[in-house]
Amino acid sequence: FLWLLDATLQLQPLMFTKLFPEEVVLPAFESLPFKAFFIGTLYPLILSHVFVFNLFVFCVQALLGFLVIVYHKSALTLSCAWSFLVWVFGEGFGGIFVTPPSVLLGFPGAALLYFWLSLILIFWERCPQLRCFAGIFLLACSFLQFDSVMFTQNFQSAVFSGDALPKELVPSIEFVKVFASSYPVLMNLLEILLNFISSLLIIKKRGFVVVISYLVFVWYFAQNLGGILTGIGTDPNSAPLIALLSYASYKSERVFELRTSWLKVSTHASTLFAFLKHFKSFRVSIFT
Numbered sequence: 001f002l003w004l005l006d007a008t009l010q011l012q013p014l015m016f017t018k019l020f021p022e023e024v025v026l027p028a029f030e031s032l033p034f035k036a037f038f039i040g041t042l043y044p045l046i047l048s049h050v051f052v053f054n055l056f057v058f059c060v061q062a063l064l065g066f067l068v069i070v071y072h073k074s075a076l077t078l079s080c081a082w083s084f085l086v087w088v089f090g091e092g093f094g095g096i097f098v099t100p101p102s103v104l105l106g107f108p109g110a111a112l113l114y115f116w117l118s119l120i121l122i123f124w125e126r127c128p129q130l131r132c133f134a135g136i137f138l139l140a141c142s143f144l145q146f147d148s149v150m151f152t153q154n155f156q157s158a159v160f161s162g163d164a165l166p167k168e169l170v171p172s173i174e175f176v177k178v179f180a181s182s183y184p185v186l187m188n189l190l191e192i193l194l195n196f197i198s199s200l201l202i203i204k205k206r207g208f209v210v211v212i213s214y215l216v217f218v219w220y221f222a223q224n225l226g227g228i229l230t231g232i233g234t235d236p237n238s239a240p241l242i243a244l245l246s247y248a249s250y251k252s253e254r255v256f257e258l259r260t261s262w263l264k265v266s267t268h269a270s271t272l273f274a275f276l277k278h279f280k281s282f283r284v285s286i287f288t
Contacts, residue, residue, distance in 0.1 A: 002114060003079065004065035006235050010058040014231035020054055021046045023232050024090075031092025038089070072121075079118040087111035090234070101144045104159045104191065104222040106238045113241035120248055134245035135199045138211075142195035151188045156180035164224035164233075173221050198246075208250045215239045215246070 014020065025046055029038040046053045064082055067075035087094060087109050094109020101107045120130045149155050160177040162170040180187040194214050201207025219225060219239035226237035 001065065001069075002117070002235075002241075003061045003068060007058050007062035007065060009228060009234055010054055010061065012231050012233075015054050015234075016051050018047060018050060019232050021050060024234060027095075028090055028092035031095050031098045032089075033097060076118045076122045080115050080122075083111045083115035083118060087115065100147050100149050100155065101141075102147075102150060102159070102191075103138070103141045103195065103238060103242070104218055106223060107141070107144075108238070110226075110235040110238050110241055113238055113245065114235075117241065117244060117248075120245075131245075131248040131251075134242060134249045135202045137199075137242065137245070138195050138202070139199035142192050142199065145188060145192045145195060150191075151185050153181055153184045156184040156187050159222050162224060164227035164230050166229050169229075176221050202246050202249045208246065211246050212243055215243045 009015070021043065026039070026043060029035055029043055032038055060082065064075065064079055068079055091109040091111050092098070094107060094112055095105070096108060099105055099107075116130075116133055120133070123130055157177065157180065160173060160180045162173045162177065165173065198211045198214050201210050216239070219237065223237040223239055226235060226240070227233035228236060
């Protein structure tokens, strides 16, 4: 489904114009540590063949979405490969070399989370530990949020700028932007706290609702709905994907609890049955 969504986003009219390479491809290339070749050679080539390049990306992602639905696990390997390529060359390693590592800014990049989701589905039964990624990730993000840059007014203002929202929706985030700009230290401490609490609450029924609520807040106020309303958005950004990973963790824990409960019930039932059996034998021996 996610690849089909991305393929659909590639069909937006603006994606067939120079805005796509200028606003999406070039910033990604500039984020690469080895950018000379990509900016000097590959980027001009893409710029001169925007329609063909965008059509190619659409076809690959639409085909991937179809294959994953039809062939599932065998196609998920291709999904992993494409996700990694997109993360490196399409997202510039998720911008981790040029932007602060904050989940509010889409860290670590949507494509890398696609990669992890594909891995989870591939090893769903064989390696259920992969499903616990969301809690560990949010816990790590809470520590990464201690970066001194994130306590500054410039950073908090940039996070809640609303640049990727339609003009009609910008006023709806104004109060958060004003608060973040006025109290950047407090705002960042709240973000740290929410990341930390979310990492602990994922596996709890009521806590899971809190986690999803926090991620919805991040997706709207910080990630501006992933920029999908700008006409050049290529994916929903990281918040919805972290929500999916959180759901995988939550469901896994529920299954684990059910299995544990069933084992306890089975153990108690077996013990009771054994006791009754011995008790019956004991009664028979007494009366005989």
